[in-house]
Amino acid sequence: MRDHPVPRVIAHRGASGHRPEHTASAYRLALELGADAVEPDVVATRDGVLVVRHENEISGTTDVAGRPEFADRRRTKVIDGVRLSGWFTEDFSWEELATLRCRERLPGVRPGNAAHDRCEGVLRLRDVLAIVDAGPGEAGVVVEVKHAAYFLGLGLDLGELLLAELAACGWAERPDRLVIESFELGVLDRLRRSGVRATLVFLAERTGAPADEPLPGAPARSFGWYRGDAGLALLADRVDGISVAKGDLLRLDAEGRVLGPTDLVERAHGRGLLVYTWTLRPENRFLAPGFRSSERKGEWGDWAGEFGTIVGAGVDGIFVDHPELGVAARSARGVSNTPEE
Template sequence: MSRPLIIGHRGAPGYRPEHTRCSYELAIQMGVGAVEPDLVVSRDGVLVIRHENELSTTTDVADRPEFAGRRTIKRIDGLDHSGWFAEDFTWDELATLRCRERIPGIRPGSAAFDDQEPPLRLRDLLALLDDHRAGGREVIPVIEIKHAAYFASLGHDMARLVEAELAASGWNERRVVIESFELAILRHLRERGTSAELVFLIDADGIPADQLSDPTARTYADWMAPDGLDVLATEVDGISPDKMIILAPDAEGRATGPAPLVDRAHARGLAVFTWTCRPENAFLLPEYQTGTLAEYGDWRGEWAVLQRAGLDGVFVDHADLGVEVFGV
């Protein structure tokens, strides 16, 4: 069985606030083969690395009196969200913020590094990866484009912005993976002739956000059916389902996987990644939970099911643990 690509999900957020320079540096130090930046857009069209465009869960924006008037409510992907949003700030303003741990109750060790680093742009991470490459360490970016249809409604063409950034940084001729929960942006990139590998993210339920207004649109479950995989095989290079789909828990929360989806996708020439491996009980199936939500459960037992699946890539929050299990 070949070793999957081990992807530092937002860097190493099990130990440092997500998407910070120190989080990415630690993931690379721990041996990952790739890191994953999520992209949103500033008001002036800069690609900013944040998991969501709402900023208050991962930065100090709510404590900044000069930005108090920016708080608002927005409807994004069919849901109302309250807070401060990247698209309402210039990059220069965003660069004054400081990053914080998203789930401090689960990860107090990471929260100890709050308020030390500013957000990054995509170009900052690509430059960091260039530095490591110059030192003999090749690490690829697995870029997730967030809320592409929503940003398009504001006049931001995410495909064009990403392509321009990759070209300006010299990464358009190197291995890059681009992923999204929205198939339309991946199709747009393919139509524009991107050389990046395209991966369709698949949630455990629901429908892609860019298809919410289409009553005939396929659900994520439909895309995993044989005829859905047949279509995907002509449009993307791989799929990345929620790990729960691979684990296939029964009604009591016991893993019955690996699910046959992996073999079905491979038979159609699609690579298969999965997300996200985390050792805390809060994120494990019930049969692998052994203590409080913040404590580590039997993560090795759960991840062993994923290891047997023959995956091509795995997203991990704790880079060292991912390398320990999947790097053999």
């Protein structure tokens, strides 16, 4: 890959600290604030259109619950082992979803974002790619494939849909700007076998196991197992990197004070894996206890201290809601221009 500052600053669902997530204004602002890449999550509609939503259940991020014409679409489903009630993308056509308006997912923490509720509509993946194409420089895109095994059970192969969309939008031949990630190794395996030209990254939650475990011919493995030495060795033969919760990179004492980084980055790098981490946010609600400034969840704490500790651990990419803070944290620690292998 070509040279770039390390770690990459990846705008988590756009500049979601400033605008409702996954909106056009959030993505445009992320590029203006210096993000090296943006991260759209993709799920599918009933008619196979890839739309950009954090989850396929959309009542928390759109106005669907207040739309009487869709009242009868409310369902209760089990998604990746979790029972959820609400409105789901796979029960709508793209034409129907296009009528919905976005709203802030965390209004209690980010009331300023809620002022932009209902100002913008839902995006398709191709809309985000077009925004990046029209933006400054040559920013990258980190596509997160959500609930791949679940959608496959509905007859919607998100991997195949993604390959077709990338080809149609001119992104199939941009391997230096494209990352594809998922909490499920199966879809990443299928994409790798298809010959996709992208950096493939396995996402690992702090607890639990991937929704597609056990994979054929293998025992069931937890996310924790994948962060261990045996798991990292397996991943090194299958993907290019691992993306972990920031808590897996921080050593804490009994009172929640950060003592320094764990050895996860060192162990992953020793096996040739990139390491990304999520999600760096400045509000007290999201900071490790030792970096909080008060009990007020929406107030900003010592974000620079926490961000700096994580950047200092040597990660290759950081997911941030406020891209300018990620750029500042990287600059404070110094910038490396070492290319990825």
